[in-house]
Amino acid sequence: MDILTINHLGKSFYLHQAGLEIKSCQNINLTLKKGEFIGIVGLSGAGKSTILKCINRSYLPKQGDIIYDSERLGLINLATASEREILYLRRYEIGYVSQFLNIMPRTTAKEHVMNALMDMGVVMENAETEAKEMLAYFRLPEDLWDIYPATFSGGERLRLNLAHALVKKPRLLMLDEPTASLDNNTKILVRDMLKNLKDRHTSMIGIFHDIEFMEGVCDRVFNILEGVFVS
Amino acid sequence: MLNEKPVMSIRNLLLRYGEGCPSCRGSLEKNRCAVCKTVWAVNDISLDVYPGEVLGIVGESGSGKSTLMRSLYFDFTPTSGCATLRDYKEGQKNIWDASSAERRMIKNTIMGMVYQNPILGLRMNYSAASNIAEKLIGAGSRHAGQMTLRAAELLEAVEIQTSRMCEAPKNFSGGMQQRVQISKALANRPALLLLDEVTTGLDLSVQAKVLDLIRKIKARYGMSILLVSHDLAVIRMLADRTVVMLDGKIVESGLTDQILEDPQHEYTQQLVHSLI
Ligand SMILES: Nc1ncnc2c1ncn2[C@@H]1O[C@H](COP(=O)(O)OP(=O)(O)OP(=O)(O)O)[C@@H](O)[C@H]1O
Ligand SMILES: Nc1ncnc2c1ncn2[C@@H]1O[C@H](COP(=O)(O)OP(=O)(O)OP(=O)(O)O)[C@@H](O)[C@H]1O
Ligand SMILES: [Mg+2]
Ligand SMILES: [Mg+2]
Ligand SMILES: [Zn+2]
Numbered sequence: 001m002d003i004l005t006i007n008h009l010g011k012s013f014y015l016h017q018a019g020l021e022i023k024s025c026q027n028i029n030l031t032l033k034k035g036e037f038i039g040i041v042g043l044s045g046a047g048k049s050t051i052l053k054c055i056n057r058s059y060l061p062k063q064g065d066i067i068y069d070s071e072r073l074g075l076i077n078l079a080t081a082s083e084r085e086i087l088y089l090r091r092y093e094i095g096y097v098s099q100f101l102n103i104m105p106r107t108t109a110k111e112h113v114m115n116a117l118m119d120m121g122v123v124m125e126n127a128e129t130e131a132k133e134m135l136a137y138f139r140l141p142e143d144l145w146d147i148y149p150a151t152f153s154g155g156e157r158l159r160l161n162l163a164h165a166l167v168k169k170p171r172l173l174m175l176d177e178p179t180a181s182l183d184n185n186t187k188i189l190v191r192d193m194l195k196n197l198k199d200r201h202t203s204m205i206g207i208f209h210d211i212e213f214m215e216g217v218c219d220r221v222f223n224i225l226e227g228v229f230v231s
Numbered sequence: 232m233l234n235e236k237p238v239m240s241i242r243n244l245l246l247r248y249g250e251g252c253p254s255c256r257g258s259l260e261k262n263r264c265a266v267c268k269t270v271w272a273v274n275d276i277s278l279d280v281y282p283g284e285v286l287g288i289v290g291e292s293g294s295g296k297s298t299l300m301r302s303l304y305f306d307f308t309p310t311s312g313c314a315t316l317r318d319y320k321e322g323q324k325n326i327w328d329a330s331s332a333e334r335r336m337i338k339n340t341i342m343g344m345v346y347q348n349p350i351l352g353l354r355m356n357y358s359a360a361s362n363i364a365e366k367l368i369g370a371g372s373r374h375a376g377q378m379t380l381r382a383a384e385l386l387e388a389v390e391i392q393t394s395r396m397c398e399a400p401k402n403f404s405g406g407m408q409q410r411v412q413i414s415k416a417l418a419n420r421p422a423l424l425l426l427d428e429v430t431t432g433l434d435l436s437v438q439a440k441v442l443d444l445i446r447k448i449k450a451r452y453g454m455s456i457l458l459v460s461h462d463l464a465v466i467r468m469l470a471d472r473t474v475v476m477l478d479g480k481i482v483e484s485g486l487t488d489q490i491l492e493d494p495q496h497e498y499t500q501q502l503v504h505s506l507i
Contacts, residue, residue, distance in 0.1 A: 016501075
């Protein structure tokens with residue numbers, strides 16, 4: 001069973017002021033089976049992040065379909081789904097950890113993770129307990145839990161972002177360079193976490209520049225330049 | 232969440248200053264007809280606001296944002312178009328067909344408004360407490376003691392000290408006036424808040440306070456908010472979905488992050504890129 005099928009996805013950006021069309025990814029075809037973990041590799045600027053952003057609909061796809069098999073909504077084309085449907089799926093089913101870490105201003109690390117749960121209807125006390133567990137799992141120092149992440153280091157922000165996305169236990173998880181700015185110990189931690197998620201049948205797509213590190217966790221690797229899976 | 236009906240639906244709202252002429256359609260310069268000088272301040276706007284969501288409206292000065300908001304709060308009567316509210320006649324009746332008694336009821340209990348200009352939203356010479364009491368009375372309160380307590384509670388929620396509740400807003404700073412407006416708008420827990428540039432003209436630390444407050448309101452009461460701002464940072468922080476207005480029209484709408492990361496319309500691109 002496939003949870004995600006991407007057919008002929010293409011994305012370009014038209015910049016009015018420059019009168020310029022920037023082509024990002026073109027004719028992407030891929031399928032993700034339920035519980036599978038696909039790694040995406042490719043050169044900088046090849047369009048890797050663009051694919052994930054199209055799935056997340058932070059970018060509007062130009063061509064093609066992104067068919068997602070939703071628990072609640074059945075088969076749905078994320079390229080054309082309504083805003084309300086996308087908001088629903090982001091809240092309950094699809095998680096996304098971005099390459100560049102945007103944090104909510106004036107929200108403490110703990111609140112940020114709690115908000116993800118409270119959006120799903122979890123009551124405050126339970127949200128707090130689960131948020132703390134998640135922050136502890138990613139070894140974010142307790143001193144940082146109750147302050148604004150504006151002053152966090154790159155790795156600390158990333159761990160917060162991971163906690164924010166994973167606390168919801170999404171069915172489909174997208175990860176854009178989730179190990180990029182981490183030290184080796186933390187990288188191993190993230191890998192273990194992803195392995196756990198995989199054991200629980202979470203379907204995942206991740207972009208990695210050091211794909212070797214993910215060996216044994218990723219089932220298949222997709223090279224975007226050639227538009228095909230590589231072994 | 233998916234089957235919920237909108238709290239408010241607006242369809243083909245139009246408000247023009249002037250009679251219009253046969254040339255209007257092809258002769259508009261921005262929102263103004265070069266031939267007959269009619270101003271098409273709000274020009275065929277349709278949108279829905281869903282339960283618990285913040286819908287952002289951005290757009291340049293003069294694009295019709297305040298005209299839209301003030302029409303919804305009955306300050307202006309539109310030329311044509313309709314708006315319905317889930318909590319008024321089950322969404323079956325155009326609010327601009329409401330009687331004046333019904334309009335008062337809608338303004339007191341279904342919608343709360345915070346004006347861009349506090350002079351429009353507050354009685355500057357009455358005390359902060361009486362400003363709020365007026366709303367409570369409008370919703371049927373009669374007991375003076377209870378009203379005082381409730382006013383104190385509402386003002387405390389926006390961090391106005393109870394010791395100052397008997398003072399008139401004319402003595403307050405701009406940020407305090409906006410906060411009194413907000414507590415007034417919240418007085419009867421309306422389903423929908425209309426916020427027109429609530430942070431404009433406030434200094435940064437006060438802005439942050441007001442924004443925090445709006446976030447808390449959203450989280451705590453699950454109210455729907457129609458939020459007008461020309462400040463994309465405010466929109467990014469608060470809005471789930473965003474519409475972009477230009478010359479009285481909606482030129483683009485979408486999820487807020489999509490509008491900011493992948494803007495389609497030339498004007499939106501200008502707006503977003505001028506930030507970076
Ligand atoms: N919002 C945007 N507006 C205009 N062009 C964009 C936008 N986002 C991406 N692009 C362009 O699309 C191309 C692919 O970008 P993308 O971010 O997907 O690359 P990537 O493979 O993730 O690269 P990296 O490994 O450096 O993160 C680039 O040429 C980029 O400039
Ligand atoms: N009485 C009037 N007669 C003619 N034109 C008017 C009148 N009142 C407002 N306008 C015009 O209607 C348009 C919309 O004004 P509005 O106040 O709604 O803009 P806005 O989007 O709220 O702008 P801002 O960001 O500056 O607050 C403007 O072009 C304004 O000049
Ligand atoms: Mg990238
Ligand atoms: Mg205005
Ligand atoms: Zn004309």
